[in-house]
Amino acid sequence: MRAMSTKAERKKATEREIRKQKQREKRDVRAALGLMGYQVTMIRGREKPDTIVYVLKDGTRRKIGIEHTGYLVDAMHGESSMGMAYYNAWQQIAPSIKRRLSHIPQVESIDGWVRFLDCMVPPDECCRALAGELIALARETPMVLDGERVFGQPDECEPRAEERSELPEHYPLLRRYLEEVTLRNTGCHIRSWTCRNTSASHVGLSRRLIAEIVQAYNDKAAKYVWGNIDERWLLIAASGSPIFATAGPDPQGFEWDCPEIKAACQSPAFDRIYFWGGRFGWCKEIHPGAPIVKKEWRT
Numbered sequence: 001m002r003a004m005s006t007k008a009e010r011k012k013a014t015e016r017e018i019r020k021q022k023q024r025e026k027r028d029v030r031a032a033l034g035l036m037g038y039q040v041t042m043i044r045g046r047e048k049p050d051t052i053v054y055v056l057k058d059g060t061r062r063k064i065g066i067e068h069t070g071y072l073v074d075a076m077h078g079e080s081s082m083g084m085a086y087y088n089a090w091q092q093i094a095p096s097i098k099r100r101l102s103h104i105p106q107v108e109s110i111d112g113w114v115r116f117l118d119c120m121v122p123p124d125e126c127c128r129a130l131a132g133e134l135i136a137l138a139r140e141t142p143m144v145l146d147g148e149r150v151f152g153q154p155d156e157c158e159p160r161a162e163e164r165s166e167l168p169e170h171y172p173l174l175r176r177y178l179e180e181v182t183l184r185n186t187g188c189h190i191r192s193w194t195c196r197n198t199s200a201s202h203v204g205l206s207r208r209l210i211a212e213i214v215q216a217y218n219d220k221a222a223k224y225v226w227g228n229i230d231e232r233w234l235l236i237a238a239s240g241s242p243i244f245a246t247a248g249p250d251p252q253g254f255e256w257d258c259p260e261i262k263a264a265c266q267s268p269a270f271d272r273i274y275f276w277g278g279r280f281g282w283c284k285e286i287h288p289g290a291p292i293v294k295k296e297w298r299t
Contacts, residue, residue, distance in 0.1 A: 083244035096131035112193035143185035211260035221269035240279025
């Protein structure tokens with residue numbers, strides 16, 4: 001009976017994730033089209049392509065099929081992103097920490113910074129228990145106002161080794177998955193902790209990655225069922241959330257006509273290929289090619 005229940009729960013979780021993904025795709029498509037001056041009159045989510053969009057611009061109505069794909073700076077196309085794996089795990093851990101902080105007055109002023117071990121990501125079924133161990137560690141650690149304690153794996157080569165206490169043995173999940181935990185008594189009401197693996201990353205544009213994405217979707221699009229539409233688009237979306245999906249603030253100096261990208265666009269399966277830098281409000285038509293469009297920020 002429990003096995004059937006677990007199977008049903010996994011199915012529901014998968015369905016929720018698919019719905020969230022389609023919502024993200026629609027949100028990105030709307031934002032990118034709005035930046036380019038299109039009015040979206042209707043948008044329908046589907047598969048291959050991801051969306052069918054009815055738009056209006058300069059008095060002309062068009063029906064566009066748009067394939068959406070995310071841009072992640074820490075993995076080449078088709079490879080797993082460790083950043084996203086850490087992010088997805090932390091998205092489950094952080095709310096559990098927040099709930100516990102609101103119910104345990106003695107730790108509500110403790111701020112925490114967490115760093116995962118390299119390539120060690122807790123599975124979904126361990127995330128809430130790991131959050132519980134973090135709060136338990138905070139509860140048992142004496143902290144004066146503005147005091148700080150650092151716990152981590154034993155490593156004599158680590159520059160701060162003499163400042164760190166070893167993670168206690170009675171916290172097996174912390175010892176298995178975390179490299180370091182920093183606790184600080186702020187004296188303020190804290191409602192969330194920070195994961196260092198998901199709060200900072202190298203960001204920017206990669207010629208090789210963009211070329212690989214374009215080529216991969218040129219190959220895939222030949223099998224799509226486009227139907228009766230006016231144009232076929234590929235939208236490469238760097239939404240900026242999480243940090244690994246950030247392309248940087250200045251696309252002007254990037255070599256959009258470099259040999260790698262030009263070669264990938266030689267026989268395109270799409271009428272237009274766009275790159276959208278959502279966090280910094282810009283969009284570039286890679287194929288056939290047009291000037292960069294930038295959002296006008298109010299000062």
